[in-house]
Amino acid sequence: MLVKFYPPSFFNISSVAIDFTGALTVEEMLKCLAAEDKKFGTILPLDFNEEEIRNRFLVFVNGRVAGLKDMVSDHDMVEIVPPVSGG
Amino acid sequence: MLGGYTAKVLRVNLSTWSITVEQLEEKILRKYIGGVGLAAKFFLEEVPANTDPLSPDNMLIFATGPLVGTAVPTSGRHAVVAKSPLTGIWGESDAGGYWGKELKWAGYDMLLISGRALYPVYLLITNEGVRIEDASHLWGKDTFETSEFLTKEAVPGGVAAVIGPAGEKQVKLAAIMHDGKHGRAAGRAGLGAVMGSKNLKAIVVKGDQPNLIAGRRELSESIRSKMKQIREGTTALQKFGTSGSVPGIEKVGDLPIRNWRDGAWTEGALNISGQKLAETFLSGNYRCHSCPIGCGREVKIGEGRFGAVDGAGPEYETVASLGSLCLVDNLEAIVYANELCNRLGIDTISAGSAIAFAMEAYERGLIGKEEAGGLNLEWGRAETMVELIRQIGNAEGLGAVLGNGVRAAAEKMGGTALEFSIHVKGLEFPAHDPRAYNSLALTYATSSRGACHLQGFSHSFEKAVTMPQLGYTEIQDRFAIEGKGAMTAKLQDLCCLFDSLKACKFLLFGGVKVEHLLEWLNYVVGWDMDLSEFMLAGERISNLKRIYNNACGISRKDDTLPPRILTHKRRTGGAAENLPHLGMMLSEYYQFRGWDDEGFPTIEKIRQLGIEELFNKANAQ
Numbered sequence: 001m002l003v004k005f006y007p008p009s010f011f012n013i014s015s016v017a018i019d020f021t022g023a024l025t026v027e028e029m030l031k032c033l034a035a036e037d038k039k040f041g042t043i044l045p046l047d048f049n050e051e052e053i054r055n056r057f058l059v060f061v062n063g064r065v066a067g068l069k070d071m072v073s074d075h076d077m078v079e080i081v082p083p084v085s086g087g
Numbered sequence: 088m089l090g091g092y093t094a095k096v097l098r099v100n101l102s103t104w105s106i107t108v109e110q111l112e113e114k115i116l117r118k119y120i121g122g123v124g125l126a127a128k129f130f131l132e133e134v135p136a137n138t139d140p141l142s143p144d145n146m147l148i149f150a151t152g153p154l155v156g157t158a159v160p161t162s163g164r165h166a167v168v169a170k171s172p173l174t175g176i177w178g179e180s181d182a183g184g185y186w187g188k189e190l191k192w193a194g195y196d197m198l199l200i201s202g203r204a205l206y207p208v209y210l211l212i213t214n215e216g217v218r219i220e221d222a223s224h225l226w227g228k229d230t231f232e233t234s235e236f237l238t239k240e241a242v243p244g245g246v247a248a249v250i251g252p253a254g255e256k257q258v259k260l261a262a263i264m265h266d267g268k269h270g271r272a273a274g275r276a277g278l279g280a281v282m283g284s285k286n287l288k289a290i291v292v293k294g295d296q297p298n299l300i301a302g303r304r305e306l307s308e309s310i311r312s313k314m315k316q317i318r319e320g321t322t323a324l325q326k327f328g329t330s331g332s333v334p335g336i337e338k339v340g341d342l343p344i345r346n347w348r349d350g351a352w353t354e355g356a357l358n359i360s361g362q363k364l365a366e367t368f369l370s371g372n373y374r375c376h377s378c379p380i381g382c383g384r385e386v387k388i389g390e391g392r393f394g395a396v397d398g399a400g401p402e403y404e405t406v407a408s409l410g411s412l413c414l415v416d417n418l419e420a421i422v423y424a425n426e427l428c429n430r431l432g433i434d435t436i437s438a439g440s441a442i443a444f445a446m447e448a449y450e451r452g453l454i455g456k457e458e459a460g461g462l463n464l465e466w467g468r469a470e471t472m473v474e475l476i477r478q479i480g481n482a483e484g485l486g487a488v489l490g491n492g493v494r495a496a497a498e499k500m501g502g503t504a505l506e507f508s509i510h511v512k513g514l515e516f517p518a519h520d521p522r523a524y525n526s527l528a529l530t531y532a533t534s535s536r537g538a539c540h541l542q543g544f545s546h547s548f549e550k551a552v553t554m555p556q557l558g559y560t561e562i563q564d565r566f567a568i569e570g571k572g573a574m575t576a577k578l579q580d581l582c583c584l585f586d587s588l589k590a591c592k593f594l595l596f597g598g599v600k601v602e603h604l605l606e607w608l609n610y611v612v613g614w615d616m617d618l619s620e621f622m623l624a625g626e627r628i629s630n631l632k633r634i635y636n637n638a639c640g641i642s643r644k645d646d647t648l649p650p651r652i653l654t655h656k657r658r659t660g661g662a663a664e665n666l667p668h669l670g671m672m673l674s675e676y677y678q679f680r681g682w683d684d685e686g687f688p689t690i691e692k693i694r695q696l697g698i699e700e701l702f703n704k705a706n707a708q
Contacts, residue, residue, distance in 0.1 A: 007334050009362040010323075010327065010334070050561070051551060051553050054551035054552075055321070055596045055598075060338065065339060081334060082335040083335060083596075084339055084341065084551070085324070
């Protein structure tokens with residue numbers, strides 16, 4: 001699965017490929033992503049809950065905002081987007 | 088020892104040239120907290136609802152809160168209150184920076200200004216005394232020039248609140264600007280015009296007496312324990328400012344586009360984002376007093392297409408209002424226009440809304456070439472946007488019409504213009520689309536100053552924030568309807584507390600909860616207030632503002648949204664098909680508030696809040 005970062009300049013990452021088959025929770029997927037990419041590892045807190053994640057970035061799965069417990073499968077389109085806090 | 092407060096109110100009558108100081112009793116401070124709470128108390132007592140906002144009888148209030156001037160994170164804010172000339176109801180705005188801290192350290196919690204000077208004046212407030220000085224030589228100067236003179240020559244090291252040409256000409260979109268070129272604006276509701284109507288060009292303050300703190304050690308420990316979380320939770324704001332959120336906001340369908348008609352504008356959003364700003368014109372960050380976040384931007388353009396810029400960068404609200412709302416994706420134009428607004432002293436939100444309204448009126452043939460004064464008002468015209476700001480600030484040409492706000496402009500134009508003048512109670516929408524967050528629709532419809540996201544901040548609880556003590560342990564479903572009435576009411580009360588303590592709501596993104604605010608208040612002042620008393624104070628303040636608005640004629644008929652927002656699905660973007668079910672949410676809201684079906688607080692509610700006397704005063708008038 002190719003996880004895209006949008007816009008890349010926000011994260012200094014454009015995309016990260018992670019290998020898995022079947023389905024994971026978004027929470028598990030984020031941990032895989034952090035293990036795969038060190039830069040993302042610095043963005044993701046060691047322990048996190050929904051609120052702490054949402055203030056750092058949003059996870060979009062097939063164009064919809066996803067929560068940590070939502071499932072993501074290997075053929076889904078996943079994007080990491082800047083947080084919508086502020087303004 | 089009472090910490091936090093000076094317990095002193097400075098009262099200036101510009102008609103009689105009188106300057107007096109009054110003492111505030113502790114029981115009053117505890118009941119109304121400070122900031123907008125205390126301002127509401129004085130306002131209901133002294134400003135009849137039928138007061139002409141631009142007459143000497145209107146009162147202009149600057150109010151700090153008990154946290155201002157302390158080390159409590161983000162407490163460098165102050166409130167400005169008056170009857171609004173733009174809306175004709177309760178007018179409230181607030182600003183960050185250093186002005187509030189200086190007023191507090193000069194010895195005052197609040198400043199009440201009434202009357203009208205015979206000629207232009209400025210106020211000078213220091214620990215040594217208060218003076219009214221001739222400002223004739225400053226009249227006509229922009230806010231940067233005025234502030235530069237006052238804080239370098241008149242009171243070196245002082246901080247100034249000033250109006251520009253827009254305020255002098257009593258343009259109804261006029262702002263009060265603080266901190267010179269750093270551009271901290273009390274922008275909303277046209278309060279700069281009230282200051283102009285009093286012939287008051289500026290208020291320069293300088294204080295050197297820090298607040299007393301009742302529990303200094305406990306406060307330090309408490310702040311220290313939260314600081315890491317605040318810093319980490321607001322990393323995005325530190326790095327890219329508020330406009331760093333533009334790409335995400337566009338993706339969820341929250342960005343206002345083409346006068347609230349469209350749901351997606353992906354490339355344009357990237358072009359006006361904080362990321363783009365960082366790559367182009369950013370020269371530094373700015374932080375208000377006691378702020379660990381530092382979301383403010385500084386920008387510099389040497390010789391650009393529109394002119395040189397050296398000052399505050401545009402915030403999210405500005406890039407959206409002058410950018411996506413008008414389909415302008417030229418960031419250089421927005422950066423320049425932002426500085427022009429700051430220099431002229433205009434609210435960037437209302438200015439952008441007025442320009443988008445004019446562009447749509449032009450498209451629909453309601454503004455012809457003659458009314459446009461030769462300007463090409465097609466969507467996306469950056470030069471037109473800049474020129475209209477110049478006209479609004481100087482009350483010239485089409486800008487003289489737009490400067491009265493979109494409600495007045497639409498009434499003057501007639502026809503279908505009312506359909507696309509986007510405001511609530513006369514205040515133009517801020518740059519968040521209520522079709523993306525249902526609670527935001529209710530927040531806009533019921534906020535005391537008109538369309539406002541900051542008087543409830545409820546959409547934050549539908550995207551990123553929880554508040555277990557108020558019953559919100561999870562992030563709320565943004566498209567749900569049930570429960571949003573109660574949620575909006577509770578969060579408006581919470582925001583009244585933020586606005587009375589004077590702290591920035593961005594603390595919420597750093598994990599700060601209501602119990603932390605209360606803890607800091609108690610440590611600063613030396614009280615033992617519990618959560619129920621604290622929240623009751625927030626509810627009391629919400630109701631005081633409502634009572635004033637009721638006396639101005641506001642009721643259920645006014646707690647609504649423009650037809651476009653209630654009926655027009657955008658069909659694209661992250662909230663393409665959603666429309667807010669306002670009526671259902673509003674009924675739940677009134678019921679939860681203890682208001683009747685027409686939106687008037689019941690006598691039982693007024694008694695419960697202990698505000699019978701103020702209610703009677705407001706209604707006797």
